[in-house]
Amino acid sequence: MIIVAAVFVALAAALHVYIFLMESVWWTQPSIWKRFGLASQADADTTRSMAYNQGFYNLFLAAGAVLGLTLWFTNVQQAGVALVLFSTGSMVLAALVLTTSGRRYLRPALIQGTLPLIGFVLFLLT
Incomplete structure (x- = not known):
């Protein structure tokens, strides 16, 4: 099950790296x-x-998740789990906050x- 968890x-x-690119690199493109x-x-x-600033928040959350996975798979499992849970939990909470911006933000959230x-x-569960 850890492999499936790691994939997600x-x-x-x-x-979140893609969101970073949209917000911090490509923001002024009309599309x-x-x-x-x-x-x-x-x-x-x-x-x-x-948007530039907000994009970096997304990048840092992605980096935390990747670092957490790296630590988990290199047998520093307690620190890895902590980073994965913090990073993914923050991503989920940010999505919940986005829903408070209005109904049109439900799909992006x-x-x-x-x-x-x-x-x-x-x-x-692992």
Whole structure:
């Protein structure tokens, strides 16, 4: 079961790296800012520094999950579990917070939160 749990955690990390890229690297591209519900290039330019910062939060959560998996599989299991649970738990909580922004954010919250939730639960069961 640890392999299945690790796959979900790794997928959650990969998704959060992709979110980092969208928010911190590609933010001012129209296809990206439209995906986040912005109305204009001016809005994207205005929110660029906020998105840049937020993207790094996603990257750090992904890094924590990957480091946790690395520690787990190199027999530093207690630290690995702690990092995996903290990182995936934070991803899930961030998705829950996103749902408080309005109904239109339910789908993005489910996308952002489902993989880490599954990984979190499976890691708890191992």
